[in-house]
Amino acid sequence: MELLKKRILKDGIVINNSILKVDNFLNHQIDTKLFNEIGKEFKRLFEGQTIDKILTIESSGIAVASFASIHFNYVPVVFAKKTNSSIIDENVYTSKVHSFTKNTDYIIRVSKKYIKDGENVLIIDDFLANGCAALGLIEIIEQSGANVAGIGVVIEKIFQGGREKIEKRGYKVNALASIENFDDNKIIFK
Numbered sequence: 001m002e003l004l005k006k007r008i009l010k011d012g013i014v015i016n017n018s019i020l021k022v023d024n025f026l027n028h029q030i031d032t033k034l035f036n037e038i039g040k041e042f043k044r045l046f047e048g049q050t051i052d053k054i055l056t057i058e059s060s061g062i063a064v065a066s067f068a069s070i071h072f073n074y075v076p077v078v079f080a081k082k083t084n085s086s087i088i089d090e091n092v093y094t095s096k097v098h099s100f101t102k103n104t105d106y107i108i109r110v111s112k113k114y115i116k117d118g119e120n121v122l123i124i125d126d127f128l129a130n131g132c133a134a135l136g137l138i139e140i141i142e143q144s145g146a147n148v149a150g151i152g153v154v155i156e157k158i159f160q161g162g163r164e165k166i167e168k169r170g171y172k173v174n175a176l177a178s179i180e181n182f183d184d185n186k187i188i189f190k
Ligand code: 5GP
Pocket: 018, 019, 020, 021, 022, 027, 060, 098, 099, 100, 101, 125, 126, 127, 128, 129, 130, 131, 132, 133, 134, 162
């Protein structure tokens, strides 16, 4: 998505050749006009597929998924909550996720009320890096008996291997901007 790539080049800051900071339009301040275009592009990329629901993860995924929902005929958006609690709750699906940006493990949970057997669920998130967040969401959908309709991410960092892991599980990944690498903190798109 050219508009997005231009914006990343204009406002993105690369840290240690590994983390892309895009607080200016995605992770802190939100450019709603750009988000609307992002939502439209997800719709185009998953055209022809039945999508009953969008699943994301708090917090930055929520706004992206919400704008996407508008273009998928306002399907409900469900977000997995991050928690440190180890209390067993029979009414939720859970999965363990490792965060490489924060170097910690956390549990994500989704109420069984909001994902049902047989539904077609599209996963949307802001970044795809090592794939842990997306794989955690996939695990939750698989537990519920719903179908993973695909994974849509705004920015993918190919060199961290997330896409490979997800495709190996048999699911389709669509990224709106794919970063091949960082070279001396410069962004190299695919
Ligand atoms: P993964 O689980 O695929 O390793 O990482 C995905 C999650 O980590 C995303 O939801 C995002 O919040 C965060 N993340 C990973 N890499 C980056 C990055 O380069 N920049 C920002 N802002 N977030 C990232």
